[in-house]
Amino acid sequence: MVNINELTALCDELGCKITPECPLSEYTTFRFGGPCRALIKINSAESAARLLRYADENSVRYGILGRGSNILAADEGFDGIILLFGGDFANIEVDGNRLRCESGALLSYACARAQQVGLSGMENLFGIPGTVGGALFMNAGAYNSEMKDVVVSAEYIDENYEIKTIGAEDLDLSYRHSFFSDKNYVITSVTVELKEGAPDAIKQAMNECMAKRTAKQPLDYPSAGSTFKRPEGDYASRLIDVCGLKGMSCGGAMVSEKHSGFVINKGYATCADVLELCGKVKEIVKEKTGFVLELEPVILK
Numbered sequence: 001m002v003n004i005n006e007l008t009a010l011c012d013e014l015g016c017k018i019t020p021e022c023p024l025s026e027y028t029t030f031r032f033g034g035p036c037r038a039l040i041k042i043n044s045a046e047s048a049a050r051l052l053r054y055a056d057e058n059s060v061r062y063g064i065l066g067r068g069s070n071i072l073a074a075d076e077g078f079d080g081i082i083l084l085f086g087g088d089f090a091n092i093e094v095d096g097n098r099l100r101c102e103s104g105a106l107l108s109y110a111c112a113r114a115q116q117v118g119l120s121g122m123e124n125l126f127g128i129p130g131t132v133g134g135a136l137f138m139n140a141g142a143y144n145s146e147m148k149d150v151v152v153s154a155e156y157i158d159e160n161y162e163i164k165t166i167g168a169e170d171l172d173l174s175y176r177h178s179f180f181s182d183k184n185y186v187i188t189s190v191t192v193e194l195k196e197g198a199p200d201a202i203k204q205a206m207n208e209c210m211a212k213r214t215a216k217q218p219l220d221y222p223s224a225g226s227t228f229k230r231p232e233g234d235y236a237s238r239l240i241d242v243c244g245l246k247g248m249s250c251g252g253a254m255v256s257e258k259h260s261g262f263v264i265n266k267g268y269a270t271c272a273d274v275l276e277l278c279g280k281v282k283e284i285v286k287e288k289t290g291f292v293l294e295l296e297p298v299i300l301k
């Protein structure tokens, strides 16, 4: 049971904003999801550690959210608290060729900061709409670049509420997987190392990347990006395409006509609609091609 008065007092002491009964549809790019008992905007690693300890000591469930751009939030909501790593915890420090980013910083903002100071290596990641923490958790990537190529270390809160540092060699980064994938740890900062480059050339590469996204992706509809992971040996979008599933709908969820790898929200989709549609897509793709598709977004319930 969440004791809102007690939690509000703790958040006041820590200087964190708290919203009781907060609809998750407002904090996820798919724009659906019922309420959590309270959403707390994290402002420091220490505040996060205090709140995690409070949650454990009081048997309160918690979930971690960045930009919510790879999340399917359940229609019935989340019976616990959500710790949001966003704009209140988003400082980026430049130190030589390195950027140390608090985990709530937007990945695209980190890319833009690197460009400003003439650091190259993150151009292809520009336009991925997540936070740096979420990007490390997922080992986000695009156009033959991924977080793995640039991360040198990260800080996280461990099971004893202590802040630990982990080096790239232990991060276990592979396709949409990291050391954090099957753990309850909370990433508080990510340090990337880049190479010197000409700001104009970096800017041009970033713009080209964004232009490709705008041309190919249904960015005018809410979604969580690619709905399925790339199966070994093929592309989910190609398989969905050859099965003739573009435009297939369940309720307000539809396989995008523009990019069949995306399920989009036509405006009134529920989480149940998306899961039903994904289930049907998986079934037909398996039947017709033999490939087993796996959901990429994380279900928050």
Ligand SMILES: Cc1cc2nc3c(=O)[nH]c(=O)nc-3n(C[C@H](O)[C@H](O)[C@H](O)COP(=O)(O)OP(=O)(O)OC[C@H]3O[C@@H](n4cnc5c(N)ncnc54)[C@H](O)[C@@H]3O)c2cc1C
Binding pocket: 029, 063, 064, 065, 066, 067, 068, 069, 070, 071, 085, 103, 127, 128, 129, 130, 131, 132, 133, 134, 135, 136, 137, 138, 139, 140, 141, 142, 180, 185, 186, 187, 188, 217, 219, 223, 224, 225, 226, 298
């Ligand atoms: C239009 C669109 C395009 C996209 N394009 C791409 C793309 O090109 N490549 C790609 O890889 N992805 C893409 N995505 C998916 C998504 O943007 C990435 O997976 C992104 O890295 C998720 O970051 P986030 O901050 O939104 O994380 P969230 O969606 O908030 O969370 C994702 C997971 O990470 C965990 N998490 C988040 N922050 C932390 C933290 N600080 N500590 C511990 N765990 C944490 C959450 O608990 C959750 O399990 C796209 C999404 C959209 C909507």
